[in-house]
Amino acid sequence: MLNWLNLLDSIGTMAFAAxxxxxxxxxxxxxxGVIVLGLVTAIGGGIVRDVILNSLPPYVFVHNLDIxxxxxxxxxxxxxxxxxxxxxxxxxxxxxxxxxxxxxxxxKAIDYHMSFIGSIILGTITAVFGGMIRDVLQAEIPLxxxxxxxxxxxxxxxSLFYVLHLLKLxxxxxxxxxxxxxxxxxxxxxxxxxxxxxxxx
Amino acid sequence: MLNWLNLLDSIGTMAFAAxxxxxxxxxxxxxxGVIVLGLVTAIGGGIVRDVILNSLPPYVFVHNLDIxxxxxxxxxxxxxxxxxxxxxxxxxxxxxxxxxxxxxxxxKAIDYHMSFIGSIILGTITAVFGGMIRDVLQAEIPLxxxxxxxxxxxxxxxSLFYVLHLLKLxxxxxxxxxxxxxxxxxxxxxxxxxxxxxxxx
Amino acid sequence: MLNWLNLLDSIGTMAFAAxxxxxxxxxxxxxxGVIVLGLVTAIGGGIVRDVILNSLPPYVFVHNLDIxxxxxxxxxxxxxxxxxxxxxxxxxxxxxxxxxxxxxxxxKAIDYHMSFIGSIILGTITAVFGGMIRDVLQAEIPLxxxxxxxxxxxxxxxSLFYVLHLLKLxxxxxxxxxxxxxxxxxxxxxxxxxxxxxxxx
Numbered sequence: 001m002l003n004w005l006n007l008l009d010s011i012g013t014m015a016f017a018a019x020x021x022x023x024x025x026x027x028x029x030x031x032x033g034v035i036v037l038g039l040v041t042a043i044g045g046g047i048v049r050d051v052i053l054n055s056l057p058p059y060v061f062v063h064n065l066d067i068x069x070x071x072x073x074x075x076x077x078x079x080x081x082x083x084x085x086x087x088x089x090x091x092x093x094x095x096x097x098x099x100x101x102x103x104x105x106x107x108k109a110i111d112y113h114m115s116f117i118g119s120i121i122l123g124t125i126t127a128v129f130g131g132m133i134r135d136v137l138q139a140e141i142p143l144x145x146x147x148x149x150x151x152x153x154x155x156x157x158x159s160l161f162y163v164l165h166l167l168k169l170x171x172x173x174x175x176x177x178x179x180x181x182x183x184x185x186x187x188x189x190x191x192x193x194x195x196x197x198x199x200x201x
Numbered sequence: 202m203l204n205w206l207n208l209l210d211s212i213g214t215m216a217f218a219a220x221x222x223x224x225x226x227x228x229x230x231x232x233x234g235v236i237v238l239g240l241v242t243a244i245g246g247g248i249v250r251d252v253i254l255n256s257l258p259p260y261v262f263v264h265n266l267d268i269x270x271x272x273x274x275x276x277x278x279x280x281x282x283x284x285x286x287x288x289x290x291x292x293x294x295x296x297x298x299x300x301x302x303x304x305x306x307x308x309k310a311i312d313y314h315m316s317f318i319g320s321i322i323l324g325t326i327t328a329v330f331g332g333m334i335r336d337v338l339q340a341e342i343p344l345x346x347x348x349x350x351x352x353x354x355x356x357x358x359x360s361l362f363y364v365l366h367l368l369k370l371x372x373x374x375x376x377x378x379x380x381x382x383x384x385x386x387x388x389x390x391x392x393x394x395x396x397x398x399x400x401x402x
Numbered sequence: 403m404l405n406w407l408n409l410l411d412s413i414g415t416m417a418f419a420a421x422x423x424x425x426x427x428x429x430x431x432x433x434x435g436v437i438v439l440g441l442v443t444a445i446g447g448g449i450v451r452d453v454i455l456n457s458l459p460p461y462v463f464v465h466n467l468d469i470x471x472x473x474x475x476x477x478x479x480x481x482x483x484x485x486x487x488x489x490x491x492x493x494x495x496x497x498x499x500x501x502x503x504x505x506x507x508x509x510k511a512i513d514y515h516m517s518f519i520g521s522i523i524l525g526t527i528t529a530v531f532g533g534m535i536r537d538v539l540q541a542e543i544p545l546x547x548x549x550x551x552x553x554x555x556x557x558x559x560x561s562l563f564y565v566l567h568l569l570k571l572x573x574x575x576x577x578x579x580x581x582x583x584x585x586x587x588x589x590x591x592x593x594x595x596x597x598x599x600x601x602x603x
Binding site: 118139140155 | 224225226228230231232237238248252257258259262265268269279282294312337338339342
């Protein structure tokens with residue numbers, strides 16, 4: 001992978017692990033529980049993507065860097081949860097993770113000859129599935145199914161990636177654009193409190 | 202696959218997606234959440250079956266028709282949930298889906314040389330696992346573990362399929378009988394309110 | 403596999419299935435639900451390990467003994483839950499299962515050339531993942547993320563296994579030591595009520 005992509009991937013892993021670990025601390029889980037929640041949030045989406053693509057063992061089990069980053073982040077969050085929770089920077093890191101995980105996911109799906117719709121789904125799974133497992137392990141309805149624009153940003157960004165791929169755009173430019181667009185959409189959606197429509201019976 | 206089987210599979214996919222999407226609407230999920238619940242309910246069981254059989258990527262990622270049906274159904278349910286919910290026909294479609302998903306699942310498991318018990322389990326997983334994920338994503342105990350005869354119909358139908366397969370019955374007759382028996386058992390069990398036994402401590 | 407390992411594996415399968423089935427009975431699930439909870443608790447961890455290792459179909463679908471043991475155990479628990487629940491011996495069986503499942507898991511991960519950290523994670527998943535699915539299917543936060551030393555014993559035991567493997571110790575001695583150490587740690591931790599640290603925000 002490209003160097004800047006590796007760096008953004010590590011930052012995203014850290015941010016996702018921190019969100020999982022914080023959730024574990026809030027539920028009064030013990031150290032093991034906090035690490036598990038940090039780990040699954042950070043690496044769960046990529047594992048599910050790799051299982052579906054038949055790219056086994058999953059990438060993260062072959063190159064353990066993301067596992068190590070996620071465990072260390074979770075331990076730091078466990079030691080000093082309050083000082084982490086307040087940091088606004090983590091929100092931006094999380095948005096960056098959303099973008100870069102989606103971009104890596106859709107790119108890998110295309111490498112494995114997935115269709116348009118399969119590639120979009122796998123890119124989005126890479127970015128949001130870990131957070132869904134985090135919420136299920138807390139016995140809660142996943143936030144991503146209810147809250148402001150989050151997965152929708154992934155769908156838009158990964159769709160753009162696929163179209164640019166068809167136009168034979170250079171893959172590194174493509175990864176960069178996809179990441180930036182998802183990051184920007186997420187930031188704007190959050191600050192303007194954009195919501196998807198919902199219905200009541 | 203046979204043409205009538207494709208047709209029944211599409212009807213079942215529609216019914217399963219509708220049940221997932223309705224659950225999402227009731228939990229006040231946004232449009233993305235409703236589509237996710239519709240999708241996992243319709244295609245989750247088949248994906249888990251294909252992962253266990255090592256038939257990867259899962260069938261539904263290679264032939265996207267069921268994904269498209271599930272997404273469109275979910276959007277329609279989102280737009281007009283009340284008019285869908287009342288339709289009694291959906292109960293029959295759901296029972297049909299139960300039958301045809303079980304039949305396809307046990308048939309594929311046999312093609313992959315699974316044992317009797319493995320084939321029954323995989324046929325049943327194909328039919329009921331999507332609904333279990335739907336309920337877990339709502340933070341609820343899966344209905345299928347508690348309610349009237351549902352999975353039991355799959356077990357009976359897929360066992361019959363396996364026995365008829367050993368007797369070298371033609372596979373399309375076999376698929377048809379398995380579907381019809383599960384469909385009929387489910388309808389009767391529901392209308393007579395048959396229950397499996399349960400205990401209290 | 404070695405004969406004594408097979409025997410301990412069967413005892414562990416029985417104990418794990420009993421814990422799942424008892425949970426199902428307590429939630430007033432019907433017979434099907436009780437069997438599903440017994441099954442996933444007993445075989446869920448091994449299936450996830452085999453999916454990640456790309457050892458498909460999972461071992462338990464090729465050799466069905468553990469499936470049969472888990473189903474029979476669940477039926478017995480369903481018939482006579484009270485007489486099972488009181489038996490203190492089941493606590494020891496469960497601790498034995500924890501040890502032997504971890505040992506088998508880490509050993510298989512090493513056979514598949516996993517790294518140190520990957521092997522520890524897969525050994526621990528083999529032992530605790532089934533119980534996590536059991537709790538998620540009850541719409542509860544998994545016990546293992548909150549309660550006294552449980553998974554930690556697996557991490558210590560499987561780490562030791564990996565180190566001894568590097569020292570070229572005979573694999574059957576290694577399996578035996580790993581099982582015994584996890585079993586002993588679990589018993590002591592429970593009787594002394596050892597806890598991992600936890601934080602509150």
